[in-house]
Amino acid sequence: MVDLTGAQWRTSTRxxxxxxxxxxxxxxxxxxxxxxxxxxxxxxxxxxxxxxWRRFVTGVAAKAS
Incomplete structure (x- = not known):
């Protein structure tokens, strides 16, 4: 289990x-x-x-362009 203490959440810009x-x-x-x-x-x-996560974001960005 991942310790969520200190996680700073932000909402997606999308x-x-x-x-x-x-x-x-x-x-x-x-x-x-x-x-x-x-x-x-x-x-x-x-x-x-x-x-x-970097691979996922890079792949999504490549598909969107």
Whole structure:
């Protein structure tokens, strides 16, 4: 289990301000990036290594362009 103490959550820049689909990311923990649904924060958190998260973000950005 990942220790969430000290996680600083931020909402995705792609999230709408009307309460729609929102993702929160905490990337301030050493070697970890955490992701959760802002509407259901108690339903669990996904945990990625920093390297895996960079590969994911790079892949998404490549598909979007």
């Amino acid at each position: 999230s709408s301000s009307n309460g729609g689909n929102c993702v929160e990311v905490a990337d301030n923990l050493p070697g970890r990036v955490l992701v959760r649904d802002s509407k259901h924060r108690d339903n669990g958190t996904l945990s990625f290594t920093s390297a895996a």
